[in-house]
Structure formats: C-alpha cells, structure tokens
Amino acid sequence: MDSIITAIIQGIVEGLTEFLPVSSTGHLILSGKLLGFTGEKADTFEIIIQLGAILAVAVIYYRRILALFGLASSKESSAPATSHKLNLIHIILACLPAMVLGLVLHSVIKNYLFSPYTVLIGLVVGGVFMLYGQKRQATVQAEGIDELSYKQAFLIGLFQCLALWPGFSRSGATIAGGLLIGASYRAATNFSFLVAIPMMIAASGYELLKSYKLLTADDAMFFLTGFVVAFVVALLAVLTFLKLLERFKLAPFAYYRFVLAAVFFIYLISS
Template identity: 60%
Template sequence: MSVLIIAIILGIVEGLAEFLPISSTGHLILAGHLLHFEGEKAATFEIFIQLGSIMAVAVLYWRRFLNLLGWRREKTMAPRLNLLHVILAMLPAVILGLLLHSFIKEKLFSPYTVLISLVVGGIFMIVAEKSRVPVRAETVDDITYKQAFSIGLFQCLALWPGFSRSGATIAGGLLVGTSLKAAAEFTFIVAVPIMVAATGLDLVKSLPYLSVNDIGFFATGFFTAFIVAMLAVVTFLRILKKINLTPFAYYRFVVAAIFWFFVLR
C-alpha cells in the first residue's frame, strides 16, 4: 500500500476519533496494526497528525482562545470561562502524565490493552450517562473552578490509551453537574494546550526518526487530520442535541469485539 494512502487513512482516523469519545490513540494503534504500520516511525507520525487535529480546534475556537488570553475581552462581557479554569483542568493529567510517561509508552501501547480500555471506558461513559446528576452548568461559561479541576481529575483516565480523553472528560463533566454540550466544549478547549504540550514533548523525543524524505507523508496526514477533525467537531456538537454518550459506548464495545475475534485471536 502507498505510504500516502496510509497517511490519508490514518489522518481520517485521527481526525474523526480525536474529539469523539471513542479514543483516537486506540483507533490509531488498531489501524496501524491492520495496516502493518507500526514502530518508532509510526509512533512519530501519529504524534504529528494529532497536531493537525489540535489546529482544527484552535481555528474553530480562535475567539475563545483570544478571550482566555485577555486579547479580545469586551468591557460589558459577563464573567466567563478563563485561563484558570483551563489550568486547573490540565494540571492533574500533566503531572501524572510526566510521572508515568515511560510506563505508559512501554506497557499500555498495545492492541490488547487498548481493547480492554475501550470496553472499560465505554462502561464508564454509560455509568456517567445514567447517573442523572443535576445540571449546574448549562454552558461552558457556567463551569466553576471546582468542576474544572474535577474534570481534570477524570481526564487522568485518558492516560490509558483507548480510554479516550474526550470520553473521560465529557463523562466526568456529567458526573460533576455540567450539561453534555458544556462538557464537550470544555473538553475541546482544554484539549488544545494539553495536547500541544504532550505532542510537543513526544516530538522532541522522536526527532531522530524524522527525515526530509518524510515531509510529504507527514504533511498529507497532518492536513487530512486537520480537515476531518474540523468537520467532526462541528458535527459532534450538532448530534449531541439528539443523542447522548451511550451510542458511542456501544460502538466501542463493537470495535473491541470485532478486533478481538477477527484480528487478535
């Protein structure tokens, strides 16, 4: 198979899965296994295309990010989500991720651990959906500092590849009293700085595996992920008005079952 076709396929997988509660890392590991595209170069490529997905959110929410940085705030603007909310939500996963980085890379990046994580994460999403916690934050601007930090604690679950960062944080948001839409938007916003930090760290460590000959391959994956992620985020926010997390949980179960019975057995 052409390397450019592989780049497009994985870019589509990354763009679709990064901000849906189905785990982009888990899907990339499983897709890479099917395409026989594994190893250090594959890992570096996956890191690079994640940046494409991140840029999609940065473009979609550029006004929000300028507000967070204090560059576009209007004088009449009511109290809104601010940088401290984002920092509180990032802190737990950043600290734990730095402490467990080597363990996670060595022990949890395999198809077997991903399948388990897909199932466990799906169960967690269903439990959160059925919890019926009273909503105290209808919009992202209603989220309190305590809720932001609590969502950050749930985000630590996503350090296990396959659990899904968006799945963990959206479900966590429901458990601490945010609406589904508020939890999803907060997830997207927090994703940008934490993923830039995580992918930046991984890219620095992966520089020895990059070469000039890979520019076309990496660029194809990057722009594919960027475009698909932009469409996925907009579509996801629209369908959340009609459905909840449960269908995504069932999807995770089906993927895990199919991959287990037809690929790994």
C-alpha cells in the same frame, strides 16, 4: 503511493476520532496494526497528525481562545454575575492532574499500555464509564461553559487522568465526568475540546522533542499529507459531533466502542 495511502487512512482515523469519545490513540494503534504501520516512524507520524487535529479545534474555538487572553470577547456570555467566567485558571486546573500524572507514569504507560489488548480493555471500560456518566448525570449547575466553577474544572481534570490508559478516550472521560459533577452536555463538551488544546500540545511537543530526529526530507510529503487530512477531517468531525451529541448523547458512541472491541478481539485471537 502505498505510503501516501497509509498517510491518508491514518489521517482520516485521527481526524475522525481525536475529539469523539471513541479514543483516537486506540484507533490508531488498531489501524496501524492492520496496515502494518508500526514502530518509531509510526509513532512520530501520529504526533504530526495530532498537531493537525489540534489546529482544527483551535480554528473552531479561536474566539474563545483569544478571550482567555483578553484579546477578544467571547460569543457565549451568559454567565451569572456571581460566577467565575471561564478564564485561564479553569484551563490550568483542568490540565494539571493529567499533565503531572502523565509525566510521572510516562514510561510505564508507553512500555506496558500501548498494545492492542490493553486498548481493547480501555475501549470497553471507557464505554461503560460513558454510559454511567449519562445515566447518573447530576443536576445541571453549569448550563454554559462560563458557568463552570474552579472546583468543577479541577474535577473534570481528575477525570481526564483516566484517559492516560490508551483506549479510554480523553473526550469520553471529560464529558462523562463533567456530567457527573453538574455540567450540561454543551458545557462539558466545549470545555473538553478547549482543554484538549493545551493537553495535546504539551503531549505532542514532549514526544516530538524525543523523536524529531526521525523526521527527514524524504518523508515530508508523507507527513504533510497526514497533517492536512487530519486537520480537514477533524474540523468536520468536531462540528458534526457537537450537533450529534445534543441529539444522541453518549450512548451510541459507547455501544460503538463495544462492537469495535469485540471485532478486534476476534481478529487478534484468530490472527
């Protein structure tokens, strides 16, 4: 029963934070420490529940994903005739920088950056970057996702590299970065979520290939519980976040990160 409760809690944490600009990796590391749930099994569990969160976003954006492969028309079709309507090249350009850098620095990141203290640094610095992106937002050149240029897609991909530091937040880096290079909140957010799908599949798949032997039949219910909880919570979280961002922008999420970092810093130095 304790393990199922842990699976539910971690599934909720993953679902709530994976696509919000607050860092799911950071939250899972911190919550895992609180629950005493660490080690190889915990790492494998995180991969499984991330796949649940990915599935949630794929369900929400299924029409857009099909459109990328020419299998359906997208609901959003306001792109000017002179623009490059969103296609696979945009996605590839946005994914390449972080994928390449992530492979090159994988061992360094896993060995030196996955600790509570480095996560706290990422939370604070990422929050500052989000506030900067909101304050210094460039003149909007891409109101909708179909108006993003190849150059903007690549630049967002470069900003995504900042999220290789656990705690920085992939969505926070890409949305704030998108604002700095002329994307609207709506365009930056939708593009961030779409790019998350191949990025997370690649990262989770890579890690799963290395740790699949840790999966056993005895843990099936534990992993399944976390997967389902993460899927349901992520589905609700993404739909809610899209509405909240239009109203509150990035600042409340940045301030939340500062408060969380302060609380856990006090906890860590006192424990």
